[in-house]
């Protein structure tokens with residue numbers, strides 16, 4: 014019977030992304046490698062999915078900070094503070 018397979022998703026044009034596809038595509042989105050059509054689906058998904066939006070924001074800010082910093086840019090004071098914080102944390106255990 015032709016109606017044996019009512020689920021015809023495989024042949025339908027892609028009109029939405031799964032959460033997994035979104036998380037895997039974030040790097041493409043940020044680097045500009047994403048197709049415009051995929052980009053639209055991507056942002057559509059983020060608007061309707063708080064989980065992916067939160068992940069995207071975290072990822073995005075992490076990438077931005079990582080790009081803007083190099084080891085040479087870290088001030089000595091920060092190194093000292095981090096070291097003191099770590100020592101205090103270790104000592105407190």
Ligand SMILES: [Zn+2]
Nearest residue numbers: 031032062065
């Ligand atoms: Zn999602």
